[in-house]
Amino acid sequence: MVAAVCDAGGYGVLPLWHKPIEAFEADLARTQSLSDRNFAVNINVANPYKDQLQICIDHKVHAVSLFWGIEREAIDMAKSAGLNVLYSVGNAAEAQAAEQAGADVIVAQGWEAGGHVWGQVSTMALIPAVVDTVNIPVIAAGGIADGRAMAAALMLGASGVWVGTRFLASYEATIHDTYRQRILDAPEDQTEWYYELYDVSWPDAPHRALKNATSQGWHRTGAPKPGQRPNEGQIIGHRPNGDPVERYQSYTPITGTTGDVDAMSLWSGQGVAQVRQVMSAAEIVDEIYRDAETALNNGRSIL
Structure with missing residues (x-):
């Protein structure tokens, strides 16, 4: 799925941190063999991470996406090897700390996000607070599942969006069919x-x-x-x-x-109500982009 997202013009993030080191390296190498586009590898800095980060360095990945607490040593290790660093935060103070430690991009994750959630501030309130605090690009995450939400995030000052739950309904996602159907059937309050x-x-x-x-x-x-x-x-x-x-x-x-x-x-994130159809990862990337463009153009015409 990461390779498909990249080939469609998106920027994939490969979640490998929970795997044994041999599987971590094998899956990284396989993804690199499937696409020549840039992507990031997701690493949890609350766990032992140095061996994983070294493999990313050895394989010359474009970036690492670090999360679950500010770890300056991880940033230093990645930056000294020429890797870009995306850092996930839950509030503006953490964003400032990550920027000062050398991060290249901030991922501001709102409370609406699915899976493990670091912060407790909603995306709508978090994005402008972080954008006003740092001088590096900010990626909005949490509850974003369609182009309208992407347009809203861009209007709040984000440079891009991080989308998770929407891709659970892609053909490339390897989740169980029961899980996928629950995603497709879920209303916004579930x-x-x-x-x-x-x-x-x-x-x-x-x-x-x-x-x-x-x-x-x-x-x-x-x-x-x-x-x-x-x-x-x-x-x-x-x-x-x-x-x-x-x-x-x-x-x-x-x-x-x-x-x-x-x-x-x-x-699942709270944007699940916008997930109603199984599509290819490439179709999802294209639809979100086109619908965001339409929403932004409609907003300009109203103004």
Whole structure:
């Protein structure tokens, strides 16, 4: 999917940080073989990251996308090797710190974002606050799923947008069919922000996901803390390689996952209501661009 996005004129970001180092390097090399366009590799600096970053350096990737806290040493390591640095932040103070540490681009992630969410400020309020604070390009993230949202972000001063949930409904996305259908069917109020619901394997990491039987059962019992939740430790499915998936586990159900997929962590942003059709990644890039252009031109005509 990253290669398809790049070839369509977008800028793909490859999420590899959670993989063993051998798989990290193999998937990076494969992506480079599929497209000669620039892309970034996503790295979580709260985990051991230096080996991953060194592989990015060795493979001469265009950029790394760093997230989950400001880590000056990671920026220094990447910049000294000639890599560009995108840095995800949740507020203006972090954006300023990342810029001062040497970041080239700020990714300002609003609270509407799906998956793991660092900040607690909405995209609409966050983007202008960050744009007014830094002197480097700002990419808007969180709840952006169509061209109208892209146009809004550009009007707020962003230089571009980061789109996640919309691409879950691409042909190239390797998520489970049950997960994809839930995305296609979900109205705008069917996501919820949790501080620690899906915390098995990644504790203390706030996140946004679709409501499901797991979250509903948790709410019915009073939203208890970890250690007191209903059916903790229950195996609800298996990964394609046979490894078990527990209830409350931080796990993206991919093709080949078995079991009660609907009860797993179905990451989604609040822009999910704009996701209603499965398309190719290239078609999504083109549609968002064209619709953003139309929205901006319509705005100018009104003025």
